[in-house]
Amino acid sequence: MKTLMPALLLLAMGSAQAAPIAMEDQSQLKVPGTQVTPQFVPPAESAIPDNAFGKMIREGHALFVDTRRLMPDAVGNGMNCSNCHLDQGRMPHSAPLWGAYPMYPAYRKKNDKVNTFAERIQGCFSFSMNGRPPAADSPQMTALSVYAYWLSTQAPTGVEIAGRGYPEVPKPKDGYDFKRGKQVYDEQCAICHGGNGEGQKVAGEYVMPPLWGRDSYNWGAGMHRINTAASFIKYNMPLGKPGSLSDQQAWDVAAWINRQERPQDPRLVQGSIEKTRLKFHANDGVNLYGQKVDGVLIGQGIGG
Template structure:
C-alpha cells in the first residue's frame, strides 16, 4: 500500500499517471542513417572532415609515424566508419562523454580516439588538440549529423552474440580460419599489402593490434566476425564458427600490452583477468604475452 502511494505521488509530480509510470518500457534503440559523404560541406570545416575521412580510411598513410602497426581505422569500422553493426563512428560520437571501465574515468570522444591509437593501432597517443584527433572528431561529428545525443542508436558497436553451443577450441578455429579467412589474411595472419599499403589487415604478429586492444577480447572479436566476416559474404559463419575462429585468432602472438607491469602474470591479473582474454595463457607451449 505504502509503495503504491509513493509511486502515485511520484507520477503526479511528474505530471503523469501511476499506471503509465509503472508500465513505461525500456527505450528501444533508435534507427539512424548517416549522411552521404558527397554531402560533406565546403570550406575549412569540410576540409577538416575530409582530412578525418582520409585518416580513417588510410591511417597507415595519414597517421604514418603515429601508429605502430599496419592497420587502418576502417579495417575494424567498415565502410569508413559508417556501417551499422561494425562499431560505426556516428553511434560512438553521440555516446560520449561516458565512463569507461577500461581506464576508470569519464572519457570524452577525443580520449576514446586516443585509446584507439594506443591499443588498436599499437602507436603513440596524439594530443587532444592535435590535427589527427581534431580531424577524426570532425569526421565523426559529420557522420552523426542529425543523430540524438546520448540516445541508444541501433547498430552501435557489434551485435551481441549468443554463447557457442559447445566450448570454442583452438583446433576448430584453425580449421575455420584456413577455410574462410586465410585467403585474405594469409595463413600466418600477416595480411596483404600492395605498394606497402594495407589491403587486408594483419590479424596477429607485429603489424597487428596489441594485447590491450578491444579485438584482443574473444567476445569482441567473435561479435565482429559473426556480423561482418568473411568480407563480402558476412553472415555465412555460424555462431560456433565465429567463437572458434575468434579463439584461434586471439591465441596468437601480438605486440605487448602498453600497460605492461612487472610480468605477464601481473599484467594479466591487473588487466586481463577474464575468460575472454588469452593473454598470459599457455598455447602450444608458449605463454601469450611473453617475448619469444
C-alpha cells in the same frame, strides 16, 4: 563502396602528446534489444559542405581510411581505423562512428574516469594501432573528431542507436575449439589475411590487415578478447558475406586468431605477464593473455 579516396579494415609520451589511456574497447558495450532508436542513416558524402568545415571533414575521412600512411608517427602497425570500423566508419554493427560520437563524454569503469571522445580515440591508437596517440588538441585529432561529428549529424545524443557496436554473440555451450577455428580460418579468412595472419600488401602497403604478428593489434586491444572478435567476425566477415558463419564458427576462428602472438600490452606491469593479466585481463571478457595453450605461455609479445 563509395569512397573519397582508395582505402580498406587499440609508452610514455612527450609533453606535447597525451599520456596513453587504458581504454575499454567500444565493442565491449552490449547492444540492447528493443530499447534502441530505429537504425540511423549517416549523411551522404555529397552532403559535405563546400567550405572550411567541409574541408576538415574530408581531412578526417582521409586520416580515418588511410591512417597508417598519413599518421606514421601515431600508428605502430599495419592497421587503419577503417579496418575495425568498416565502410569508412559508416557500417552498422561494425562500431560505426555515428554510434560512438553521441555517447561521449562517458564514464569508463576500466580507467575510472569520464572520458572525452578524443580520449577514446587515443585509446585506439595505443592499442588497436599499437602506436603513440596524438595530442587531444592536435590537428589530426580535431579532424578525426570532426569527421565522427559529421557522420553523427541529426543522431540523438546520449541514446543507444541500433547498430552501434558489435552485437554480442553468446559463447557456444561447448566453448570454442582451436582445431575447428584453424579450419575456418584456412577456408574463409586466409585468402585475404594470409595463411599466417600476415595480411596482404600491394606496392608495400597493406590492403588487407594482419591479424597477428608484429603488425597487428596488440594484447591491450579490445579485439584480443575472443568474445569481441567473435562478434565482429559474425556480423562483418568474411568481407561481403556477413552473417554467413555460425556462432560456433565465429567463436572458433576468433579463438584461433587470438591464440597467436602479437605486440605486447603497452600497460605491461613491471615486466610481468602475470601481473598484467591480473590487473587488466583477468576480468576483461574471454581472452587467453597470460594463459598456457599447449604448454606455451600466451602474451609474451612480439617486438617491433
